[in-house]
Amino acid sequence: MWWLWLLILLVVLLVVVIYDLTQRQHAILRNFPLIGHLRYLIELMGPELRQYVVADNDEEKPFSRDERRWVYATAKKENSYFGFGSDDDLTQPNRVVFRHTPFPLAEPIPATAPIPCTKILGKWRERPGAFRPASAVNLSGMSFGSLSGAAIQALNRGAAIDGCLHNTGEGGLSQHHLHGGDLIFQFGTGYFGCRDHTGLFSSDVLVETISNLPVRAIEIKLSQGAKPGVGGMLPAAKVTKEIAVARNVPQGHDVVSPSAHSAFSDIPTLIEFVEHVADVTGMPVGIKSAVGQVDFWVRLARHMARTGKGPDFINVDGGEGGTGAGPLVFADHVALPFWEAFSLVHKAFADVGLTNELIFAGAGRLGLPTQAAMAMAMGVDMVNVGREAMLAIGCVQAQKCHTGHCPTGVATQSKWLERGLDPTDKAVRLANYMSGLRYELLRLSYACGVRHPALLGPAEVSVRWVDGRYRSLHDHYGVDSSVTHSAERVNNIKEALVLP
Ligand SMILES: Cc1cc2nc3c(=O)[nH]c(=O)nc-3n(C[C@H](O)[C@H](O)[C@H](O)COP(=O)(O)O)c2cc1C
Numbered sequence: 001m002w003w004l005w006l007l008i009l010l011v012v013l014l015v016v017v018i019y020d021l022t023q024r025q026h027a028i029l030r031n032f033p034l035i036g037h038l039r040y041l042i043e044l045m046g047p048e049l050r051q052y053v054v055a056d057n058d059e060e061k062p063f064s065r066d067e068r069r070w071v072y073a074t075a076k077k078e079n080s081y082f083g084f085g086s087d088d089d090l091t092q093p094n095r096v097v098f099r100h101t102p103f104p105l106a107e108p109i110p111a112t113a114p115i116p117c118t119k120i121l122g123k124w125r126e127r128p129g130a131f132r133p134a135s136a137v138n139l140s141g142m143s144f145g146s147l148s149g150a151a152i153q154a155l156n157r158g159a160a161i162d163g164c165l166h167n168t169g170e171g172g173l174s175q176h177h178l179h180g181g182d183l184i185f186q187f188g189t190g191y192f193g194c195r196d197h198t199g200l201f202s203s204d205v206l207v208e209t210i211s212n213l214p215v216r217a218i219e220i221k222l223s224q225g226a227k228p229g230v231g232g233m234l235p236a237a238k239v240t241k242e243i244a245v246a247r248n249v250p251q252g253h254d255v256v257s258p259s260a261h262s263a264f265s266d267i268p269t270l271i272e273f274v275e276h277v278a279d280v281t282g283m284p285v286g287i288k289s290a291v292g293q294v295d296f297w298v299r300l301a302r303h304m305a306r307t308g309k310g311p312d313f314i315n316v317d318g319g320e321g322g323t324g325a326g327p328l329v330f331a332d333h334v335a336l337p338f339w340e341a342f343s344l345v346h347k348a349f350a351d352v353g354l355t356n357e358l359i360f361a362g363a364g365r366l367g368l369p370t371q372a373a374m375a376m377a378m379g380v381d382m383v384n385v386g387r388e389a390m391l392a393i394g395c396v397q398a399q400k401c402h403t404g405h406c407p408t409g410v411a412t413q414s415k416w417l418e419r420g421l422d423p424t425d426k427a428v429r430l431a432n433y434m435s436g437l438r439y440e441l442l443r444l445s446y447a448c449g450v451r452h453p454a455l456l457g458p459a460e461v462s463v464r465w466v467d468g469r470y471r472s473l474h475d476h477y478g479v480d481s482s483v484t485h486s487a488e489r490v491n492n493i494k495e496a497l498v499l500p
Pocket residue numbers: 140141142143146147168169170171186221223224225288317318320321322323324363364365366367384385386387388401411
């Protein structure tokens with residue numbers, strides 16, 4: 001019978017050759033029938049080949065193999081150590097060095113590695129729902145729609161185990177968000193979960209959506225680092241019944257997020273809107289934004305200082321941030337990277353004396369010990385982690401979020417792919433990763449002789465400049481250390497730690 005199989009194979013190959021020679025769309029196949037298909041196959045497998053075979057430990061982006069290995073090992077509570085010493089070039093410019101003390105703090109770090117937020121969220125504007133977030137590391141907004149229901153569930157269950165906050169992302173609030181974790185409810189220009197039937201903001205719907213649920217704060221998304229100033233569209237095919245319910249939209253129609261908000265259009269109306277949301281919910285309200293034009297932040301800070309009104313927290317998203325789907329030019333070339341973005345925003349508020357009143361949050365590859373410690377040293381009160389949390393629940397950085405074909409079931413709506421992700425098992429990994437990250441932050445701080453990463457000052461963190469000299473992290477990014485380490489802020493931090 002083997003000859004029959006051979007005959008069938010030859011006939012199939014002949015059909016492919018005839019098809020290749022006669023089709024007109026692909027020049028390569030027309031010129032190189034049959035073997036031309038190899039090119040498409042290799043192109044298809046390129047990312048996997050590069051990731052698993054070709055790339056070295058520090059090469060891949062956005063997260064290198066070393067970084068991913070650290071997250072995976074931490075999430076699984078496996079050995080996260082690296083052997084034989086650093087394989088980095090330690091003399092590269094822009095390299096960050098933490099300055100340890102010969103007399104590190106010797107006290108043991110508890111397994112849950114508590115690092116409370118240095119400030120009380122909502123205290124400045126005396127919101128009835130003011131509270132101190134138990135963790136200074138929390139989950140960044142990633143919507144149900146861009147992530148699967150199973151992934152959202154794993155994040156929320158993990159947040160419940162860990163005690164960190166889970167930001168809903170702008171896709172509304174679904175059943176998957178309700179597995180015990182405290183929430184920050186986010187909405188953007190689509191007002192999902194708080195829109196009327198015409199798509200405009202409705203405070204009645206907002207209150208109805210969040211009432212009796214563990215929502216602790218509200219975040220208004222002005223923009224996001226990976227796609228600032230551009231709206232989005234969820235095609236009708238992806239608008240499942242569950243997504244339609246979570247977003248307050250009709251099922252089976254395209255769902256459009258406009259590029260601009262309709263509820264406000266300038267700084268005074270933005271501030272009035274923030275106050276209105278805070279009044280109707282009683283909760284702390286923040287804004288999330290990537291940083292483009294600096295003038296906006298200077299005017300916002302001045303307006304807030306003059307009126308004594310405004311958001312309780314400001315969440316700065318770096319241009320290096322992630323997205324479920326966005327245009328390449330926006331991901332690569334719109335908005336400043338986190339470090340420059342945050343320094344500018346911090347300076348704008350430092351100039352008007354409001355840094356101790358506001359909580360500063362930030363995201364943009366900050367979910368790794370080095371970057372999280374740097375951010376806190378520079379004045380970030382809460383570090384938000386997005387893609388690192390995805391890695392912790394199984395993401396392999398396939399970068400297919402925009403196709404719906406995520407192989408690990410994290411960023412897809414395919415029931416078949418989602419089946420592979422067990423939310424209860426992955427919740428534990430998420431919680432391990434969150435406490436593991438805080439543990440590393442505390443180890444780093446203790447090695448430098450301080451009890452909270454926010455106490456790392458200019459003497460403890462430096463950057464190697466192109467001339468081979470070291471300067472403080474604060475000088476490097478133009479952050480005023482007399483503000484980040486003012487007596488008031490240091491007192492706030494000590495109060496958070498209940499230090500004698
Ligand atoms: C799949 C995915 C979905 C996201 N969805 C949202 C969203 O709904 N709202 C938002 O403000 N940011 C969203 N983001 C951005 C993240 O919240 C975060 O700001 C950004 O990825 C930077 O953090 P990271 O480097 O830790 O991922 C999303 C990111 C990803 C990867």
